Amino acid sequence: MKPTVTTQDVLAPLPRLLVEPIVRAALLEDLGRAGDITTDAVIPADARLRGAIVARESGVVAGVDAALLAFTLIDPTITVAADRPDGSRVERGEAVLQADGSARSILSAERVALNLVCRMSGIATATAALVDAVRPHGHARIVCTRKTTPGLRSLEKHAVRAGGGSNHRFGLDDAVLIKDNHIAIAGSVRRALERARATVGHLVKIEIEVDTLDQLDEVLEVGVDAILLDNMSPDTLSEAVRRVNKRAITEASGRITAAIAPAIAATGVDLISTGWITHSAPILDLGLDVA
Structure with missing residues (x-):
């Protein structure tokens, strides 16, 4: 067979x-x-x-x-x-x-x-278990992170694809991901985004992490390719997806397990990222x- x-x-x-x-x-x-x-x-x-x-x-x-x-x-x-x-x-x-x-x-x-x-x-x-868990609840794809074993990233990200998942960026050089520390040092969401857009090439995607709906609104005023919605409840995620309204790719992250993943997928997010499938x-x- x-x-x-x-x-x-x-x-x-x-x-x-x-x-x-x-x-x-x-x-x-x-x-x-x-x-x-x-x-x-x-x-x-x-x-x-x-x-x-x-x-x-x-x-x-x-x-x-x-x-x-x-x-x-x-x-x-x-x-x-x-x-x-x-x-x-x-x-x-x-x-x-x-x-x-x-x-x-x-x-x-x-x-x-x-x-x-x-x-x-x-x-x-582990990846296949998450993919199976979210499949009936929306269109979200399971993606990995850079939380890989040093030296084994290419093999581990390949293993994620073998389980039916998708890959996030492979390293610091293939996409811009502005996180909370970047925003804190830059001074604001707007300033971080404007600096990134003025610096990187036209083919480089820009994603930014937000923790609140207020930050999300600021991001939407400036515009971005993808938004990482970090550690939000399913209700807050649903509202965030509604506000984005397909103007950017939406990604949910933060303590994703097979138990919570279906509710996250049901919010309508495009991606669900998790580190434990590679590090744990x-x-x-x-x-x-x-x-």
Whole structure:
């Protein structure tokens, strides 16, 4: 049976140029100065192994390409294959990927492969839960933030897309997001917006964070591309969306959980952003089973 994929289209893999340095760094960290001394001492050099990374619980898979790469960077002669592409829903007992080759090589790569695929699948699974929670209640998309693990941002944001979510900005350089500290130092909402508009290029989007309806009214007088409505109740959000009246993209943020997300989506906001899906999502339990 073809696996169920959460995303509407097949999720394009990240370029190897982005993924390989992350996987190499993880392998170097694990192998240290002398390699896998346990496996080298215990396992004969000519031993072969056929194994599969298998789900111990149901969820959504991500990080499969990174896990495959962990094996082949250790030993290019290992034969690897993905049973479930990123974005697939997997049930307990189902295989995610296969590896066949040198037992020493597969065991040496096992932990890095599992660390990456378990972590990313956990993010995809958490994202999918939020996406499923809001789907019946409006058009809002679930988006991630910059609250990612240092060095893993590209993989973690890819995992969000695998779970059916969307990405907010990738870094400080690809969009303007004026937050409360920027406003405080600039002196006012208007001054912050005017300075941003006078400085950035014509293709750069500008978003501003507001905490109150009074701030929102000031923003609407000046104009902006997107408005982050921070820590507002559903009732206040509904009023904010009414006042914006599609003149800007509306984004709700602040302590978003699967329990509160449906009420937030029902306000009519365009985006619901949350940091916990990348910084605090539990892993999806996967393990290597040896045939």
